[in-house]
Amino acid sequence: MSQRPLVSICLPVFNGGRYLAQAIDAALAQTYKEFELIIRDDNSTDGSQRICQKYKQLDPRVRYRENVQRLGLFQNYNECIKAAKGSFIKLYAQDDLMEPDAIQKMQDVLNNHDQVALVTCSKRWIDAENNELERFSRFKQDENLPSSLVIMANLVCLTNWIGEPSTAMFRARHAGSGFDTDFYHWGDIDYWFRILQNGNLYVLKEVLCSFRRHAESTTSTNLEGLYFIADIVRMWKFWHRYLEDIGETEEHFFRRMTETNALHIDHLVSKAGLTVAKVREANPRQQQNLSLETAADFREALFHSEQRVTSLIKELIEAQNELEDRNGECKELRAAVEQMRNSVSWKLTSPIRFVRSKI
Numbered sequence: 001m002s003q004r005p006l007v008s009i010c011l012p013v014f015n016g017g018r019y020l021a022q023a024i025d026a027a028l029a030q031t032y033k034e035f036e037l038i039i040r041d042d043n044s045t046d047g048s049q050r051i052c053q054k055y056k057q058l059d060p061r062v063r064y065r066e067n068v069q070r071l072g073l074f075q076n077y078n079e080c081i082k083a084a085k086g087s088f089i090k091l092y093a094q095d096d097l098m099e100p101d102a103i104q105k106m107q108d109v110l111n112n113h114d115q116v117a118l119v120t121c122s123k124r125w126i127d128a129e130n131n132e133l134e135r136f137s138r139f140k141q142d143e144n145l146p147s148s149l150v151i152m153a154n155l156v157c158l159t160n161w162i163g164e165p166s167t168a169m170f171r172a173r174h175a176g177s178g179f180d181t182d183f184y185h186w187g188d189i190d191y192w193f194r195i196l197q198n199g200n201l202y203v204l205k206e207v208l209c210s211f212r213r214h215a216e217s218t219t220s221t222n223l224e225g226l227y228f229i230a231d232i233v234r235m236w237k238f239w240h241r242y243l244e245d246i247g248e249t250e251e252h253f254f255r256r257m258t259e260t261n262a263l264h265i266d267h268l269v270s271k272a273g274l275t276v277a278k279v280r281e282a283n284p285r286q287q288q289n290l291s292l293e294t295a296a297d298f299r300e301a302l303f304h305s306e307q308r309v310t311s312l313i314k315e316l317i318e319a320q321n322e323l324e325d326r327n328g329e330c331k332e333l334r335a336a337v338e339q340m341r342n343s344v345s346w347k348l349t350s351p352i353r354f355v356r357s358k359i
Contacts, residue, residue: 005111007035007103008084008172009092012076013052014042016094019212020051022130026097028059032104035090037062038080043070048094074187077165078178089172091165095212097126098166102208106169109202116144117199118170118192120163121208128212135207143203147196152242158232158260160189162201167209174198182293184227186235193239225282226265230297232257254304261305 009027013020027037039052039062049066056064063083071079081089088107092098102121109119122137138161154161162168165188174195179187192201236253243253268274 004032004034005088005107006086007032007088007090007107007169008080008086009035009037009090009103010077010080010084011037011039011092011094012042012073012080013039013044013048013094014070014073014076015044015046015048017044017046017048017051018128019095020048021055023092023094023096024051024055024062026100027092028055028061029100030098030103031101032107035061035103036084036086038083039064040076040079040083041066042072042076043067072181074179074181074183078181081175081178084172084175087172088169089175090169093164093166096164096166097130097210097212099208099210103169105204105206105208109204110169110171113144113200113202115199116202117147117174117197118162118168118195119202119204120167120169121204122206123163123167123209123211124207126210126212130210132210133213137205137207139203139205142205145201145203147200148242150196150201151193151239152246154189154193155235155239155243158257160186160192162189162192163209164188164211166211168192170195171198182291183231183234184225184294186228186231190235190238226279227282228264229261229301230294232261233297233300254301255308255311257301258305258308261301 011023011027016023024037024039027035037055037059039055041049041052041064043066052062052064056062065083067076067079077091088110090103090106106119106121109116122135124135125133127133150162168188176194179191181187183190236250236257240250240253265274
């Protein structure tokens with residue numbers, strides 16, 4: 001092996017048998033060869049272990065281990081990161097794919113830009129059969145962005161445009177404590193924000209990752225269960241200083257959150273067939289009860305949502321009253337016009353108006 005930096009590819013696995021072999025093949029096919037592929041299986045029941053064992057025997061760069069008990073996605077990522085020996089950490093997912101030169105291009109950025117803490121790339125969405133559904137490139141050229149600007153922009157948009165784990169690479173010395181396992185859906189962006197405390201974000205315009213959409217994904221389960229709502233409450237607690245720096249108050253943030261969540265839920269209902277039954281059934285961690293903190297976050301979100309609904313109802317009533325007032329004014333005006341049209345003076349001046357209209 002040469003003296004080039006070792007890259008640790010971190011691949012947590014849970015019941016990923018359908019796409020897992022493709023993901024591993026894409027990792028092993030990288031043009032940059034100095035890497036280790038760390039795989040942790042989280043008590044799968046679909047034969048994923050056999051697939052991992054097979055690749056462990058085929059390639060010495062594969063380091064595979066089975067967890068003693070179920071940890072959940074973010075904690076499983078953390079176990080992979082703890083085991084990493086490389087200078088750079090490349091996160092990966094069991095149902096995604098990487099282009100052959102993804103690691104080469106990402107580590108080039110980190111090698112050549114000391115001020116960069118996190119590098120991500122453009123992506124494509126694919127379906128279960130690897131057909132391309134859509135491409136997403138936020139920028140027309142590579143961008144080196146200040147961390148404060150990136151954090152503010154994502155909080156203002158209330159979305160993660162930095163990228164999913166499969167799009168990201170960072171320095172091992174910036175790994176910190178890993179993902180916050182109390183998050184359900186926003187754990188990645190919270191982690192990106194913490195890594196970005198160490199430097200800039202570099203976004204490669206090139207599509208180097210394929211992100212798979214399918215109903216069984218963790219993302220789909222988290223969205224169906226509306227867990228992202230509790231996560232946004234936590235994001236305000238941890239990162240509100242960036243919004244307060246530009247003048248946003250807590251009240252305004254949660255007003256935006258309520259309106260954004262309502263639109264998101266409407267989209268899930270109309271486009272993804274979300275129902276009350278699916279919301280009730282969604283349980284990505286197979287837990288009996290929510291943690292006290294998560295339950296409190298949901299209650300806080302409900303409080304702010306009800307306040308916003310009340311405010312909107314008041315605004316609607318005021319608008320309705322104003323409309324009724326204006327309708328009354330219009331009726332009075334129409335009555336006055338009709339009275340004028342029926343007057344003798346109006347009838348007598350009719351010939352004059354006719355002539356003037358022809359001039």
